[in-house]
Amino acid sequence: MKPPVILWFQQDLRIQDHPALSAAVASGRPVVPVYILDEGGSGRWAPGGASRWWLHNSLTSLRSSLEKLGSGLVLRRGPARKVLATLIAETGAESIFVTRRYESYAAGLECALAGALRKDGIEFRRFGGTLLFEPEALATKDGRPYKVFTPFYKACLAKFPAASPAKAPSSVAALPQLPKSDRLADWALLPTSPDWAGGLRTTWAPGEQGAGARLDTFVTNAMTDYERCRDRPDKRGTSQISPHLHFGEISPRLCWQKIRFAIEMNDHRGESGGTAFLRELIWREFSYHLLHHWPNLPEAPFRAGFKDFPWKENAANLQAWQHGRTGYPLVDAGMRQLWYTGWMHNRVRMVVASFLVKHLLIPWQVGAAWFWETLVDADLANNSASWQWVAGCGADAAPYFRIFNPTIQGKKFDPDGAYVRQWVPELAALPKAFIHQPWTAPPHVLSDAGVVLGKEYPGPIVDHAMARRRALDAFQQMKQRTI
DNA sequence: TTTTGAGTTGTTCGA
């Protein structure tokens, strides 16, 4: 019998439009699908609690898809290098196929493995599929990586169409007996005592099927109004596809194709909404482009001047932010939505991030770490690039003086306060006029609503006007130090 | 090499 191919799954937990899987099947050799839980391999960027919950469910889904194709999924725990060596010995495989990753630790490992295995006569091939375009495929006229979104976006548009998405294989040739697999339950990816995942379970359907359903729902219900509604946390105006994309349960090429198709079918009525959504997919590409070319993006400010920024670490303020007790209803609603569902609306992410970095002067890395722990869509490229963008130290970042006013943002994007009422129930009875600024409500209004500020719900932990001035001063200080 | 136009998502202040 021909020696098998090891198909190493990482953040590509799908069977449709999966170039490495397609190539393994096309090779005509038996395939050994494997997922390796390498807990030390990503250093400080080991998956957080919410990501681990998702991973458990997504692996269950992938395994069942592969079983339907006549195969299965081998689960192993340990350092990837060691596990792969063991599997080579057990199966006699002469090839390993993998979908390439872009985090420096992962890409570095893949390159090292490729070199080491080649010496032993083992073929190690890395495939694309995670991005529309590989980071090497896009460069300025000078041959340098892009640092500004708009020219990057135009360059992407000029490259279209990307390759068409590939169909899922109809079967995967298996060995008579797949190697032994760990029991998924033994990996303890799900939380126990306490089980905090109730909100996640009711919100999400991890896996390739859930991903497709989520995208279809978006196309049917929200795409046409995407431009108008995507900033409204009180509506279902966004796709919520981010965790599915992060785990590779759906490919961006398939998203692109489905959206384009829907626009055509719909007589172009969804054109503006669909295009705005596709632009967000290019933002994802841009984040990966940055991470690939600047590997320390997760740790260090892109603009070096921010190294000397006068941050004020403060444990009490950090905890108030994490627990949704800052006294600013929109901020608190967002932080609680995050804790309960593992996800936060994009508009609100900007507001809470701006609040942490500018109102509280807590380093963006601290906020990024909390998001990493709590988000089901925690993605090193998107998380790092976006936090840097908000903090003003990123590539093509928001100017530092652009400081969100959480009250104004609330009135603008949650005009009736429905979002706040859902996530901050202790304020639910407040009239609309005060829902985003309870500290301005007259005493009788507060008591009618059953609110005692400083009791169930706190007063503002910082004064907005003071915090704004302080942030601008800190920025001035940094600039003077740099000069 | 130099020049030129442009750059995701805001807020505040004063006319």
Added chain:
DNA sequence: GTCGAACAACTCAAA
């Protein structure tokens, strides 16, 4: 109440 300017220059990308 509405509107435009100030906020801060700076650096990128392309001609």
